[in-house]
Amino acid sequence: MPTIEFKGKTYEVDEDGYLINLNDWNEDVAGFLAEQEEVEMTPAHWEVVNFLRDYYAEYKIAPMIKILVKAIGAKLGPEKGNTKYLYQLYPAGPAKQACKIAGLPKPTGCV
Amino acid sequence: MAKVKFEVPELTGEIAIPGLKEDAAAAVKSHNAPAKDMTDLGFPTELVPDWKEKAVAKFAELLKKYRSLKVFMDICVKCGACTDKCHFYLGTKDPRNMPVARAELLRKVYRRYFTTAGKVLGKLAEAEDLTREVMEEWYTYFYQCTECRRCSLFCPYGIDTAEITMAAREIMDTVGLGAKYPLQTINKAITIGNNLGMPGPAIRSTLDFMEEDVKEQTGVPVKFPMDVKGADVLLITPSADFFATPHVESLAGYAKVFHQAGISWTLSSYASEAGNFGMFNGNYEHMRKIAGRIKVAINELKPKRLIHGECGHAWRVAYSFWNTLIGPFDSLDPKYPAPQHICEFTYDLINRGALKLDKTANDDFVVTFHDSCNVARASRMGNSPGGQFEIPRAIIRATCNKFVDMHPDTIREKTFCCGAGGGLLADEIIDLRIKGVMPRMQAYKAVKDSHGANFFALICAICKAQFTKVFPYYGYEMEEVGGVHQLVSRAIVLGGKEGI
Numbered sequence: 001m002p003t004i005e006f007k008g009k010t011y012e013v014d015e016d017g018y019l020i021n022l023n024d025w026n027e028d029v030a031g032f033l034a035e036q037e038e039v040e041m042t043p044a045h046w047e048v049v050n051f052l053r054d055y056y057a058e059y060k061i062a063p064m065i066k067i068l069v070k071a072i073g074a075k076l077g078p079e080k081g082n083t084k085y086l087y088q089l090y091p092a093g094p095a096k097q098a099c100k101i102a103g104l105p106k107p108t109g110c111v
Numbered sequence: 112m113a114k115v116k117f118e119v120p121e122l123t124g125e126i127a128i129p130g131l132k133e134d135a136a137a138a139v140k141s142h143n144a145p146a147k148d149m150t151d152l153g154f155p156t157e158l159v160p161d162w163k164e165k166a167v168a169k170f171a172e173l174l175k176k177y178r179s180l181k182v183f184m185d186i187c188v189k190c191g192a193c194t195d196k197c198h199f200y201l202g203t204k205d206p207r208n209m210p211v212a213r214a215e216l217l218r219k220v221y222r223r224y225f226t227t228a229g230k231v232l233g234k235l236a237e238a239e240d241l242t243r244e245v246m247e248e249w250y251t252y253f254y255q256c257t258e259c260r261r262c263s264l265f266c267p268y269g270i271d272t273a274e275i276t277m278a279a280r281e282i283m284d285t286v287g288l289g290a291k292y293p294l295q296t297i298n299k300a301i302t303i304g305n306n307l308g309m310p311g312p313a314i315r316s317t318l319d320f321m322e323e324d325v326k327e328q329t330g331v332p333v334k335f336p337m338d339v340k341g342a343d344v345l346l347i348t349p350s351a352d353f354f355a356t357p358h359v360e361s362l363a364g365y366a367k368v369f370h371q372a373g374i375s376w377t378l379s380s381y382a383s384e385a386g387n388f389g390m391f392n393g394n395y396e397h398m399r400k401i402a403g404r405i406k407v408a409i410n411e412l413k414p415k416r417l418i419h420g421e422c423g424h425a426w427r428v429a430y431s432f433w434n435t436l437i438g439p440f441d442s443l444d445p446k447y448p449a450p451q452h453i454c455e456f457t458y459d460l461i462n463r464g465a466l467k468l469d470k471t472a473n474d475d476f477v478v479t480f481h482d483s484c485n486v487a488r489a490s491r492m493g494n495s496p497g498g499q500f501e502i503p504r505a506i507i508r509a510t511c512n513k514f515v516d517m518h519p520d521t522i523r524e525k526t527f528c529c530g531a532g533g534g535l536l537a538d539e540i541i542d543l544r545i546k547g548v549m550p551r552m553q554a555y556k557a558v559k560d561s562h563g564a565n566f567f568a569l570i571c572a573i574c575k576a577q578f579t580k581v582f583p584y585y586g587y588e589m590e591e592v593g594g595v596h597q598l599v600s601r602a603i604v605l606g607g608k609e610g611i
Contacts, residue, residue, distance in 0.1 A: 015142040015291065016538060059313035065356045067320050083356060083590075093580075095355070096538070108296050109306030110351040110358075110386060110422075110536060110572035 006032045018099070018106045025053075025103030033101045037092065045089050045101075047075050052102040062099050062107060117542050119584050120202065120549040124557040126521075128195045132204035139203075139543045141254045141535070144289035148298045152397065155287035162286040163241050167224050169285045173278050173393075174225065180278050183270045184221040187211065193262035193272070198528050199255050202546030210262035210272045213252050217279050220245060246288065253279040254290055255543060257535055258391060259484035259528035276533070277393030284392060293534030297388045300401045304383045305350035311337075311380030317353045318378070325363055331605040333370045335362075339377035340412050344369065346378055347385045347405055347429070347450070348420025349572035357593040358575050361421050364596025367603045368457050371466055376418075382408035385425035386572065390432070391534040398428065399436050406437040415444040418451050421594050423483035423571030424532060426452060430490040454570060455492050457599060458502045461509050467604040473511035476566035478598065479558050480504055480516065481551065481578075482526035483571035497523070503570055503595050510602040515562040521554040531577035541580070548581050555587075567592050 003010045004017070006029060012020040017036065019025060030049060034041045041049075051071050055063040063071075065083065073081015086094040095107050146156035159165060174181045193210040195201065200208040207213055222229030222238035229238030239245060258273035266272075283289065299308040318335035325333045336342060346369075352362040369376045382404040389397030409417065417440065419429050429450045434440075440449040448455065460466045480503060492498040500523045508514050521527050530547025558564040567582075569575050569592065578592040 014145070059310065059316060061307065061309050061313045064317050064320070064354045064359060066324070066359055067317065070320075070324075107354070108292070108299055108308060109354075110349055110576050111307065111355040 004032075014106065016100075016106055019103045022103060030101050030103065033103075037097055037101065039090060039097065039101065041101075042089075044072075044076055044080070047072060048086070048089060048094065048098050049102040051075075052098055052104060056102070056104050062095060062104055065095060068094060117545050117584065119545055120552075122552055122556045122585060124553055124560055126201060126550045126553045129201060129204040131206045133206060136199070136203040136205040136208060136255055136543060136546075137251060139255060139540055140251055141537055142291040142539050144291045144294040148291070148294045149287065149289050151298050151302070152284075152289075152294060154284050154289055154294075158287045162246070165286045166241060166246070166282050169282045170221070170224070170278075173281065174221075177274070177278070179271065180274060183214075183275055184218055184225075186268050187214065187218065187270055188268075190267060192265045192267060196262045196265045197256075198259070198261070198530055198547045198550050199257075199543070202530070202549040203255075203543065207248070207252050208255055210256075213256060214270075214272055214275045216245065216248050216252060217275055246283070249279050249283060250288055250290075253283070254535065254540075257484070257528045257530065257533035257547070259532060260488045261484065261525070261528065264488060264524055273533070274393075277391070280391070281393035284394065290534065290537075292537035293388050293391050296386075296534075297392070297394075297397050297401070300384050300386065300388065301397065304381055304404055306384055306386050306388070307350045307354055309350055309353060309383065311383075314350075314353050314378070314380055314383055317359075321359065321363060321366070325366070329605055331370070333363075333366050333605070335366050336375075336377045338380050338412065339375070342375040342377035342412065342414055344374055344376035344416045344418050345408060345412055345414035346376055346418050346420060346453075347382060348378070348453075349385045349422040349425060350383055351572040351576065352420060353383070355572075355576060357579065357597055358421075358572055360600055361594030361596035364594065364598075364600035364603070365420060365453055367600055367605060368453075368460065368466065368596070371603060371605060372460050377412060377414070379405075379408035379412060381411070385420055385422040385429070387425055387428040388534055390424060390428055398432065402428065402433060402436040405433070409440070409442060413442065416447045416451065417443060417449050418453055418456055420453050421570040421572065421596060423574060424485040427485040427489040452492050452502075454502050454506055454595065455498075457596070458493070458506055461506065468510050468599070468602040469604050470510060470512045470602060472602045473566075473598055474513075476511055476598075477513040477515060477562055477564045478507055478511050478566040478568050479514070479555065479564045480507055480522070480568045480595075481529070481574060482522055482524075483569065483574050484526060484528045484532060486570060487524055487526045500524075503568075506595055507568055507598060510598040513562075515558050515564055517554040517558050521550065527551040527554070529571070529574040529577040530581070532571075532573050536573050536576055544577060545581055545584050548577065552581075552585050565591055566598075568595050568598060569593070570595050
């Protein structure tokens with residue numbers, strides 16, 4: 001099993017660098033994962049991460065992109081409630097890249 | 112993961128046959144499956160010590176079980192008709208991605224262990240021992256085949272190359288060499304009921320969201336029902352329709368069509384997946400288990416009809432294999448095909464004048480249609496040959512004013528694969544996916560240049576995910592990718608039941 005080292009601690013990750021244990025996640029680790037993805041975390045990025053984590057806590061899966069888009073629009077203003085904006089925040093895709101930084105498993109299937 | 116820049120093929124609008132570049136794709140490998148998924152699926156977690164004997168024994172078993180496989184091993188005369196027909200060869204230039212060369216990786220081992228000449232003469236009879244290196248080659252190149260069967264169309268003997276790939280993968284799985292993306296997906300479909308691993312409450316939350324969203328947009332309370340006993344129609348659709356964009360826009364389209372037709376319908380939380388990756392890896396038992404959930408849902412919900420959403424390989428499984436896997440469908444109303452494709456259903460309503468469609472709603476688009484490989488070459492729709500080509504196009508023409516087909520050598524039965532089917536929609540092989548889609552992108556560029564095409568209509572969840580991902584690499588917007596029922600969703604006039 002691959003691992004990552006951060007601040008003297010070892011974390012198990014899968015082959016794509018997603019945390020294996022949900023409980024390993026904290027904001028520091030998220031910051032480290034974001035750095036590796038070359039994503040600079042702004043308050044807007046954290047809104048996405050926090051929404052993903054809250055949704056996951058309830059439903060055991062990340063939300064549909066359309067739900068995320070609407071939630072971000074409601075929080076940050078309607079001009080930001082669109083897929084393009086999410087891709088500006090997370091260029092490698094909100095579902096996969098943002099999930100990774102949020103410490104959630106990688107989505108599988110035809111997505 | 113730091114951003115990696117990929118070499119993206121240049122778009123010229125032409126599909127050129129490339130010069131050979133030995134080993135060009137030799138380093139492209141799918142991740143190995145995690146131990147948990149291997150164990151859950153009944154495979155060893157790593158290569159077993161007696162892997163060679165086990166692999167040869169499994170090969171023998173498959174040759175006995177599938178006479179077709181034995182014929183395909185024996186009959187190839189290396190005429191070369193298939194060589195330039197594969198999108199992966201055209202895109203990667205790697206000669207081992209010529210279908211005949213890829214199949215040769217298995218054939219040379221077949222000759223060594225199952226033909227007299229090969230046993231006696233070895234290399235002189237083009238036979239080779241099954242070594243660790245050969246097995247590595249199998250793993251590399253049989254996961255560089257999307258099982259699209261374009262090469263088979265051009266083979267004078269009709270050799271089904273996909274079946275060869277399936278056999279090789281099944282042998283590798285058996286000895287402990289499995290690929291992560293397809294096997295993890297199969298495991299989730301078997302244990303949770305869909306490829307995404309989406310629990311029932313999450314699906315319901317998504318459907319609630321869609322009900323609100325459609326109401327907001329149209330003012331009409333279109334329902335997205337789940338687990339409703341006694342509904343007329345049970346809809347089996349890919350779980351990506353509950354998660355991804357643009358997939359969900361087609362889900363909205365199906366719901367609006369059912370609403371407008373006044374036909375009650377339901378989804379099932381237990382059978383919440385049309386896709387069946389068991390086929391990709393040639394494992395009958397996995398296929399049966401995944402499809403088995405649909406039988407359970409039919410027994411519980413007691414629908415009269417079984418309708419299938421936009422999913423390519425799944426339609427092959429449904430059309431060709433469901434009857435064997437989970438049939439006969441005696442409890443369903445015999446007046447209707449079982450299963451029936453959502454395109455057949457919508458097309459029938461359009462023909463009867465039961466749907467009012469406002470084509471101007473799609474006036475921003477010049478639409479083209481990409482035939483998905485498993486629909487095009489492994490199934491049918493409607494009552495006449497070629498229905499799988501005509502029916503989706505007829506729906507598109509009924510929903511927009513501007514439609515253009517891509518070059519005839521790249522559509523219908525000659526369609527090029529999206530480059531990610533067959534269990535290859537994995538991120539670690541994105542480089543291969545970008546190169547494999549090249550022929551299709553050239554054909555799309557040509558109709559962009561000639562007709563201004565800007566909407567790429569699809570009826571497959573894998574195609575939708577792949578094109579959304581690769582379009583930006585080629586400089587195109589991901590918003591150009593969408594579903595056929597997304598066009599229906601935009602054009603359909605909800606309200607008064609004119610025509611029924």
